[in-house]
Amino acid sequence: MRALRCLLVWVTALFIGVGGANAGGRVPEMERALDLARVVEVLRDEGLVYGNGLKTDMLSGQAGAYYDRRISDIYDPETMLDTLGSRIGAGLTEEQIDQSIAFFTSDRGKRIITLELDARVAITEPAVDEMAAQALSQAEEAQSSRVAMVDRFIDINDLTERNVSGALGANYRFYRGLVDGGSHRMGEGEILDLVWSEEDAIRADTDGWLRRFLFMAYSPLSEQDMQAYLEFSESETGQALNAALFDGFDRMYHTIYYALGRAVADELQASDL
Structure with missing residues (x-):
């Protein structure tokens, strides 16, 4: 099975708050500022692929x-947005929401x-991914300060470990869907062994x-803008936002991947009839 692609990397810029008790009347303002309709569209396109x-x-x-219709329904944009919003809005205080809006509605x-x-859409093309790898390698050889800032951004937000945890959880639910759908026979221990492998x-x-x-x-960002982003990410507000984002993503993809497992299981069962 294919591993879950890193869909959780929009750490502090996206999915701030589309709902929840704390968001209040500022949710529509955040939705417009963050172009959430396009964000969900990008995730849906990736999911269909x-x-x-x-x-x-x-x-x-x-x-x-x-x-095909079932996969389209699984990646329903409204459902995805509702799932994210149910956790993200509840994870931030009014003050943190205000600070987040102020940062992300600025020109920076x-x-x-x-x-x-734009980078998320572009890098799905293998040629662009290869060019990104070459650019990173050259920057590492030149000991570019931007590489160090990117690595710090990853560390501040615990991106690697949070993504790995999310991927393992989603993959577990995919296998659970296969088993519950009747196409595979695996005990709980076997599923866990497969996931951890x-x-x-x-x-x-x-x-x-x-x-x-x-x-x-982030290569086009100035040093000042990148530094400001790092400082926001490291702040109490940035950390609260990061935690809320991953909570929302985990819940969304756990539901999606279980449904994918059931869809595949049903197709396999039907082919055996």
């Missing part, structure tokens, strides 16, 4: 229109959001991808 990959990898490419914050989204590969893939993506995304 992933679902099609499962068709090739696990179903010999034989699944038909019903499977808007540029960060745009750079992250993927940990090292997921960690290596995650760390490398994060560094390539973030270096490409």
